Amino acid sequence: MMNSHPTSIDIKAIAKALFVINKNSKTALNPHVLYELKRQVIKKLLSEGLAKKIAIHRFPGRRSVNTFAVNVKVEDYYFHIPATKDDFKNLPIISVNDNFRNEKVYDFTLKQSKNILYDFLNYDEKELNKKPDTPPWQSSPYLSYK
Numbered sequence: 001m002m003n004s005h006p007t008s009i010d011i012k013a014i015a016k017a018l019f020v021i022n023k024n025s026k027t028a029l030n031p032h033v034l035y036e037l038k039r040q041v042i043k044k045l046l047s048e049g050l051a052k053k054i055a056i057h058r059f060p061g062r063r064s065v066n067t068f069a070v071n072v073k074v075e076d077y078y079f080h081i082p083a084t085k086d087d088f089k090n091l092p093i094i095s096v097n098d099n100f101r102n103e104k105v106y107d108f109t110l111k112q113s114k115n116i117l118y119d120f121l122n123y124d125e126k127e128l129n130k131k132p133d134t135p136p137w138q139s140s141p142y143l144s145y146k
Contacts, residue, residue, distance in 0.1 A: 011050055014041065014120055015075040016105045017113035022079060024110050041117050042072055042081055050074070056083050056093045057100075068093070077102045 018038060025034035045051035051074040059067040069080035070087050078100040108116070 009050070009120065011045075012075050013108075013116055014045070015077040016108055017116040018042070018074060018079060019077055019102055019105045020108050020110055020113035021117065023105075037114065037117055037121075038079065039081065040121055040123075042074070042079060044121060045074055046072065053087065053091055054078070054100075056087055056091050057096045058093055059096055071100060 018041060021034050021038050025031045025038065028034055042051060046053070051072050054071045054073050056068050057071050057080065059069070061067050068083045068088075070083045070091065072079050072081055
């Protein structure tokens, strides 16, 4: 499906930039900014048909609590986003395995990656640096079910 973006989009570059953002969000001092950037980009890619939801991954948790996240494919890269009720109706639930490993990215810095993604969204960096509506300790990026 063709997109409505005014310039030519390098989806491979966007996928690599998402990988860098996702990797850095795990150790960032302010991770909500990076997670929100990832969420917005994946949302736009899905809406334009440039990404595809593959399945719901089940992560075995402690004390018999499973965690679920939707696996989204962008080019040759896979990312997790929170699952919705519709996702549970429409996607198969599978266990995480090594078939969904991403190739490491060495050619983009965090700053370059952010710029690529902000450009794709037509955003100013300040728009995503706002504080989240809910404190991070009150919201989880993934749904948990017993």
